[in-house]
Amino acid sequence: MIDMKHQNIIDGIVELIRKAETELPKDVIKSLEKAYKIEEGVAKTQIAAILENIELAKKTKRPMCQDTGIQTFFVDIGVDFPNILDLKNIIINGVKKATKEIPIRPNTVDPFTGENHKDNTGDYIPYITWDFVKGNEVRITALPKGGGSENMSKLGMLKPGVGIEGVKDFVVEEMIKAAGNPCPPTIVGVGIGGGADLALKLGKRSLLRPVGIRNKNKNIASIEKELIERINASGIGPMGLGGKTTVLDVHIKKAHRHPASLPVGIAVQCWADRRAHLVIHSDSSWEVE
Amino acid sequence: MEHYLNLPASSEQIKELKVGDILYISGKIFTARDEAHHMMLEKEKLPFDPSKMGLFHCGPLMKNAKDGWHVVSAGPTTSSRMEIFEDNFIKKYKINIIIGKGGMGKKTQKALQKYICIYTSYTGGAGALAADKVEKVEEVYWLDKLGMPEAVWILRVKDFGPLVVAMDSRGGNIYG
Numbered sequence: 001m002i003d004m005k006h007q008n009i010i011d012g013i014v015e016l017i018r019k020a021e022t023e024l025p026k027d028v029i030k031s032l033e034k035a036y037k038i039e040e041g042v043a044k045t046q047i048a049a050i051l052e053n054i055e056l057a058k059k060t061k062r063p064m065c066q067d068t069g070i071q072t073f074f075v076d077i078g079v080d081f082p083n084i085l086d087l088k089n090i091i092i093n094g095v096k097k098a099t100k101e102i103p104i105r106p107n108t109v110d111p112f113t114g115e116n117h118k119d120n121t122g123d124y125i126p127y128i129t130w131d132f133v134k135g136n137e138v139r140i141t142a143l144p145k146g147g148g149s150e151n152m153s154k155l156g157m158l159k160p161g162v163g164i165e166g167v168k169d170f171v172v173e174e175m176i177k178a179a180g181n182p183c184p185p186t187i188v189g190v191g192i193g194g195g196a197d198l199a200l201k202l203g204k205r206s207l208l209r210p211v212g213i214r215n216k217n218k219n220i221a222s223i224e225k226e227l228i229e230r231i232n233a234s235g236i237g238p239m240g241l242g243g244k245t246t247v248l249d250v251h252i253k254k255a256h257r258h259p260a261s262l263p264v265g266i267a268v269q270c271w272a273d274r275r276a277h278l279v280i281h282s283d284s285s286w287e288v289e
Numbered sequence: 290m291e292h293y294l295n296l297p298a299s300s301e302q303i304k305e306l307k308v309g310d311i312l313y314i315s316g317k318i319f320t321a322r323d324e325a326h327h328m329m330l331e332k333e334k335l336p337f338d339p340s341k342m343g344l345f346h347c348g349p350l351m352k353n354a355k356d357g358w359h360v361v362s363a364g365p366t367t368s369s370r371m372e373i374f375e376d377n378f379i380k381k382y383k384i385n386i387i388i389g390k391g392g393m394g395k396k397t398q399k400a401l402q403k404y405i406c407i408y409t410s411y412t413g414g415a416g417a418l419a420a421d422k423v424e425k426v427e428e429v430y431w432l433d434k435l436g437m438p439e440a441v442w443i444l445r446v447k448d449f450g451p452l453v454v455a456m457d458s459r460g461g462n463i464y465g
Contacts, residue, residue: 041309042309042311042453042463045311045451045453046412046453049412049415049418049451050412050414050415052415052418053412053414053415053416053417053418056417056418056421057362057416057417060417062361062362062417062420063350063361063362063416063417064362064414064415064416064417065362065364065414065415065416065417066347066348066349066350066361066362066363066364066416066419066438067348067364067366067414067416068350068362103350103352103361104350105348105349105350105362105437105438106436106437106438107438109436116436116437116438118436146414147367148366148367148390148391148413151367179391179392179464180390180391180392180410180413180464181367181369181391183390183413183414238412239390239391239410239412239413239453240391240392240410240464241410241453241455241463241464242463270413270414271414272414
């Protein structure tokens, strides 16, 4: 039985998903507007269509892209929040409700039977990453992740001897190979170090950082800048139709690595870099931002 | 060059179009992804005539209201997944205009030239904008079997675009 308090938080999850699916964060829009200014010809028509689409989606409260993604959440749980054990169920129920209410596309398919679960839930999905923090509030970030860009993810288990130069070359080469498939201009998240799974996880996690914000480490920040320049120099352009803007940003996150391994995980996000935040207070009230 | 085209288009009209042209189409289009391509290639008879329509690589987000189905969001899906079917599909169903994103491979390129067909790119992710250009959902086939994204939806569109001619019937290819 779901009590009224929980019902209220479930509605918060629905609004979180609605916000993510229908309104792009300002940092992404700003960066697309910048791209519009520098592009010409066919590339300009693509950015124009994207900007028109973003405005229309916000105005009509409909998902900007038909691929509403795999529902992905990053949750910071304040250890003094009273309903910690119920949070997973609340999120799952919120996803089910959002599927009908917004609506979002039923996107969860059983890999063996091919059967669509029809409510965006299933084994391990929604995909939730949990962290504990101080306090009595819960902060949830939604990052609905589309299939086209996810299919361009890459893991490289590089030989440590290739060094950071090898890492940079790997990222640039893979993004050139991806060409127009991940709906460029994209945001590229690169996880370096750890084991294989951690590298990919850090790549995805780095996508939470707003577009245009550099890594706090100056050396890593300059590598991010270099990668942006090198990938954009490829001329792949918006939708792979040629142009100056192939990526809007590159974000790097690092972990310490095993001496014998140099894992590089690339997570690609399409221009529809959908992110939204929900704060749930200890009295079950909430705000979406 | 910018063109406004009513479907079905003639071979003469398709031949005129070349890489880099911007196109707005009106008429009927049908959605088909991997599963639908696979299934339609195995069928001997179809309940509709694909040769009169544009082929749209799309898994739309639809809503069933009291007055029938409506498109909520319907941008293109990645076309390269259909590469393994497309040359046979063009041949069997006399397709002459394809709408997708990301481009297609050599087999499709050859079929475009042989059967006089074009591949056009619609802005990926611009699903709300695309939905805005759909006048009516005419029909849906195999919804129960394939599910919403994979089903074949017949849509009547008005000035659907901008579509960029990305691969033409003369061997031109914007992706290089």
